[in-house]
Amino acid sequence: MKQKSIAIVGAAETTKLGKIPDMSQIALHADAALNAMADAGLKPSDIDGVATAGESPTETAHYLGITPKWVDGTSVGGCSFMLHVRHAAAAINEGLCSTVLITHAESGRSRVGSRGFARSPQSLQGQFELPYGVTSPPTMFTIPVLRYMKERGVSEEQLANVAVVQREWAAMNPRASFKDPISVDDVLNSKMIAYPFRLLMCCLVTDGGGALILTKADRAKDRPQKPVYILGTGESVETPMVSQMEDFTTSKAFRISGAQAFAEAGITHSDVDHLMIYDAFAHLPLYGLEDLGFCKPGEAADFIWERNTAPGGKLPLNTNGGGLSYMHSGMYGMYALQESVRQMRGTAPAQVEGAKISVSHGVGGMFGASGTIIFTNEGP
Amino acid sequence: MADFKRPLPVPTPETQHFWEGCQSGELLLQSCDECTKTYFPPRPFCPACGSRNVSVKSASGKATLYSYVINHRPRPDFGEEPHSIAVVELAEGPRMMTNIIGCPQTPEALVLDMPLEVTFEKANDTISLPKFKPAGA
Numbered sequence: 001m002k003q004k005s006i007a008i009v010g011a012a013e014t015t016k017l018g019k020i021p022d023m024s025q026i027a028l029h030a031d032a033a034l035n036a037m038a039d040a041g042l043k044p045s046d047i048d049g050v051a052t053a054g055e056s057p058t059e060t061a062h063y064l065g066i067t068p069k070w071v072d073g074t075s076v077g078g079c080s081f082m083l084h085v086r087h088a089a090a091a092i093n094e095g096l097c098s099t100v101l102i103t104h105a106e107s108g109r110s111r112v113g114s115r116g117f118a119r120s121p122q123s124l125q126g127q128f129e130l131p132y133g134v135t136s137p138p139t140m141f142t143i144p145v146l147r148y149m150k151e152r153g154v155s156e157e158q159l160a161n162v163a164v165v166q167r168e169w170a171a172m173n174p175r176a177s178f179k180d181p182i183s184v185d186d187v188l189n190s191k192m193i194a195y196p197f198r199l200l201m202c203c204l205v206t207d208g209g210g211a212l213i214l215t216k217a218d219r220a221k222d223r224p225q226k227p228v229y230i231l232g233t234g235e236s237v238e239t240p241m242v243s244q245m246e247d248f249t250t251s252k253a254f255r256i257s258g259a260q261a262f263a264e265a266g267i268t269h270s271d272v273d274h275l276m277i278y279d280a281f282a283h284l285p286l287y288g289l290e291d292l293g294f295c296k297p298g299e300a301a302d303f304i305w306e307r308n309t310a311p312g313g314k315l316p317l318n319t320n321g322g323g324l325s326y327m328h329s330g331m332y333g334m335y336a337l338q339e340s341v342r343q344m345r346g347t348a349p350a351q352v353e354g355a356k357i358s359v360s361h362g363v364g365g366m367f368g369a370s371g372t373i374i375f376t377n378e379g380p
Numbered sequence: 381m382a383d384f385k386r387p388l389p390v391p392t393p394e395t396q397h398f399w400e401g402c403q404s405g406e407l408l409l410q411s412c413d414e415c416t417k418t419y420f421p422p423r424p425f426c427p428a429c430g431s432r433n434v435s436v437k438s439a440s441g442k443a444t445l446y447s448y449v450i451n452h453r454p455r456p457d458f459g460e461e462p463h464s465i466a467v468v469e470l471a472e473g474p475r476m477m478t479n480i481i482g483c484p485q486t487p488e489a490l491v492l493d494m495p496l497e498v499t500f501e502k503a504n505d506t507i508s509l510p511k512f513k514p515a516g517a
Binding site: 120121122124126127128129130131132133134135138139142143144145146147150191192193194195196197241242243244248 | 391399458463466467
């Protein structure tokens with residue numbers, strides 16, 4: 001896409017995050033959408049493009065009273081919203097629509113009006129994975145890690161440390177679910193879920209949502225918020241079955257998506273001031289740092305251990321506390337995007353001073369899909 | 381026969397041969413007659429080159445342990461005891477998900493790259509699941 005041709009003019013999360021038993025999933029979508037419209041100074045009648053995942057865009061658009069002329073229901077898991085941003089930017093540049101609303105919401109914890117994840121016993125996953133006892137992310141997403149740890153020489157302490165550092169960021173965020181400091185021993189001594197993963201290496205399960213509004217950069221200057229421009233984008237998918245990943249030490253979808261985004265943005269890694277890597281589990285930031293090219297293979301665990309991604313470090317990572325400590329309703333990609341936008345606006349609770357470029361990298365399914373968005377607050 | 385309450389595969393026309401093989405104690409893979417790629421899961425064409433000229437062949441049943449987790453969450457269909465969920469690398473190249481049986485379900489007993497061999501666990505009259513056990517055990 002054309003650099004800085006599209007801007008985020010509205011961005012908001014649901015009014016509440018965490019445990020929201022008094023709202024259904026579709027109502028959470030609407031809450032996030034209305035908050036984002038208020039943020040942008042826009043009304044539903046100003047929106048002519050709608051993208052969402054989890055719910056159908058038909059349902060979301062109708063519920064909000066929007067009759068769009070462009071829709072995207074790409075649903076490839078938690079990074080779907082990164083793909084929506086990419087697709088929406090292309091659609092606006094092509095003149096298919098002018099103002100796109102992207103919504104996410106999930107009643108992940110309270111399960112009010114939420115959708116199931118049942119897979120057909122005739123699907124390839126239903127035939128060749130589910131009979132062995134995998135049903136949910138803790139027993140699927142985690143399967144590659146022992147191979148990664150052996151090949152890369154990573155210890156359980158180093159894996160645990162990812163969660164420890166992210167808790168430091170969460171402590172600075174009033175909206176984070178967990179804020180109390182934890183140690184490597186706390187993580188290793190927490191309840192065993194699926195060896196080598198303990199409870200504190202796994203993401204939260206919460207309720208909430210978020211929404212973004214995009215329009216042309218030249219129209220963004222009239223809006224109330226500081227525009228955040230899209231500099232580069234990438235996407236890919238690899239496999240619906242974690243067992244069929246080409247290599248358990250690296251994600252092909254991450255590599256393709258990340259390289260596309262960096263090439264479009266025309267930046268190098270040293271230009272990046274702030275980074276979000278979707279952390280459903282503690283190993284995700286390790287794969288992300290290496291597959292995006294911030295670290296050489298095998299160096300990510302040491303990079304985090306040496307506090308490069310911690311508060312005060314040279315590459316602030318997952319500054320909202322991440323899926324491990326901030327919130328995770330099921331499709332966390334939207335919250336990574338929200339934190340990137342806050343950092344670019346200068347309004348994040350743990351603000352990175354002077355940050356000009358933020359990278360938001362998402363995963364979908366169990367290393368099945370990927371989307372990467374690079375933002376900047378420097379206008380065209 | 382184990383008490384199988386867990387979700388069992390329902391074969392499709394493209395996978396029927398695989399599950400019939402398991403029933404008769406054979407692990408069947410497919411390979412491409414054009415580019416020689418051996419692949420899994422089953423499909424009627426080669427995922428490497430797109431050729432529809434593929435053959436079914438019997439695998440050796442030999443494999444090594446590629447990666448795994450030990451699930452500690454009790455499940456009504458798997459019981460209370462921790463159990464392995466593993467990915468094995470077959471001698472012929474493809475990898476598949478399975479359970480490692482016939483050894484303690486501990487990190488000490490489950491060592492990456494250990495040699496394994498296939499064994500079939502009958503679930504019902506039409507489905508037997510390929511599982512793996514330590515070679516020679």
